Amino acid sequence: MQTLVDLKKGEYATITAISDNQLKLKLMEMGCIPGETIRLSQIAPLGDPIAIEVQGYTLSLRLSEAASIKINNIIPKTIKNKSFSA
């Protein structure tokens, strides 16, 4: 099972579930709902935390939190860009 930690900068993916029960509500309220498409947009200078684009805004979270967000359908950034410009 892949998680947000496996995503590379610029890649898109779809959220499938959130495994950490303590953080589930907070993450969902911030827009990380199963089925939502996200993009990894930034990585902090020291490698952690990271920032994703979700629901049209930028959200930053630590890698330890990102590990609880399960994803699939990873789309490399080049393909997504092409399909957009077409």
Add this chain to the structure above:
Amino acid sequence: MNQLTDKQLRIAITGNPNCGKTSVFNSLTGLNQQVGNYAGTTVEIKSGVLTYNQKQKARIIDLPGTYSIYPKSKDEEIAIDALINPSSKESPDVILVVCDASNLKRNLLYFSQVADLGKPVILVLTMMDIAEKKGLDINLVLLSLNLGIRVVPVNPRNGKGIDKLKDTIFNTLLATQNHLIDIYNLAPDLITEERIRHPEFNDFQCFLAIYKNQREKLDDLLSEETIQRYSAINNILLDSVTQKTAEKEQFSNRLDKILTHRIWGHVIFLFILFIIFESIFSISKFPMLWIQNSFSWFGDFFTSHFPEGPLNDLIVNGVIAGLSGVIVFLPQIILLFAFIAVLEDSGYMARVSFMMDKLMRRVGMNGKSVVPLISGVACAVPSIMATRNIENWKERIITIMVIPLMSCSARLPVYTLLISMITPDKMLWGVFNVQGLILMGMYLIGFFSAIAAAWVMKFLIKAKERNYFILELPTYKAPRLKNILLTLIEKSRTFVWEAGKVIVAVSVILWMAASFGPGNSFAEIDAKYANKNLSNELNAKEISNKIKSEKLFASYAGHFGRFIEPAIQPLGFDWKIGIALFSSLAAREVFVGTMATIYNLGDESNSLSIRDRMMEERDPITNKPKYTMAVAFSLMLFYAFALQCMSTIATVYKETKTWKWASLQFLYTSGLAYLVSLVIFQVFR
């Protein structure tokens, strides 16, 4: 002021952080606002008065930004309590939910929760221009129909929509909104059971009561509720919002590539800090001179135009000298607050948290601790309150405990005075102001000791719950001048008023302690010199100075200073500094005022500035200058570490609700101050 009758309308403004809530509040109230204690608690909340057509008035409160009706932090708890607690005195009649139009989905989640409380709500849409730039076309009529409430777009920058918002508040019947989801079906049995206890509650109010008292029963229902709300919102937005053009890469993202760059990010951050400290010295130099001159003119005027005597002396050497010592630093403090307000308002501070989280985590804090720490260089009190958005208890406590080590603006007067005594106002390589560099060094010492103290506490304090860093990075925005000006007015008013009260009181007490002595010691001194031959006219001034300094020595203050002298002598401090140290236990900035009071008592006129007067001070035994490098640095470092601020102690007590942390903080900072000063003076004397 602003007394309102019970019948008058009470309005609450609420919304996500960064949605422009405070700008809407400022547009509605203008200068007619104040910060006061939130009814029944010690929490400060901003309130103001909205006047409509010169007749109708309403009281508006500006609640802290929140993402959800289920609070995760202290900040959110305060906001939600004001909204849902029916017994609260602030319980509003109308709720304005401010939503960022460029980020509608997540903002509407909170809106839909608030709307379900069943109170009249108005949806205030901000940032319409940004939404348009993103290619979003929002059909306001459809949005309003689908939600069943009034939607008012506003632009606080140019005032557009504000009048319409006022009309809507006062002149329309506010419909109750459509319910987006069926709360009852989420937990039919629990809600029915709760309804028996509170027949007047609607379904969602029952649900919130269950959340408050028996959270464990709701378990997965909360995330189920959130998912349902988002899907209902998606349906509404599908209907009323269209994406006209493909989303281009936003300006914010491009800016972030530089500002949070691996190398440039840190370089730029350090450069910004550097600019701040350099300008504190160079820009504020002129207004400080004007203030200083006007005070000494006023003092001279008073001396010469009013009858001589103890009252004249008290006002000129007690009150005026004490006040000028503090007011003179207002330009520097305003500059500091202005820089912090601009960085915060522009969205840059969130990036600093993002970049620093990993480092902060290593020392037991959170990326969100960076903003309170940096604001700590202005004042510890609002900074300690700014920790309320840190969700984790341990990270928040550590941040609160180390904030007072950051060099706050009250230390600025002390540093400025001592630095100007030991280094000339010169430029290094033509660009760097030497005094500015030393000052920056003092701030760095404060910062690094805060980090070190946090690291130690990480091992001493036990964690209560899982920590996390989930933070929105808002889009960059040009800072709003009006917001910044209002912040500055409020902060300077508080500084002058709060510090002023203490300083005047301390100055008066000090003046009395220094002007009177036990028994008839003063009369004896007068008698001693009266017997001397006064034929030598040239020495009259010298004799008068001698009398004054002997009187200070014999006064109550002198007795007290000498009483504590043995304890502070190893740090290089004499009894005069002892008096100043003790009087600045209440507030550090009192130090300068006290020095002014003490040294003015030993001098003929006010014309010599306090710095020159202190530099003239000789050691009575060696006759060398009293304020050597070692003494000045020992004194500066003492002020860098010691927690001499009653307001901070009171705030820590309020925020942690126990004396434990407040007293621990006072003890460890005082111990640290004594130790460091001792080492510095003994090594460099």
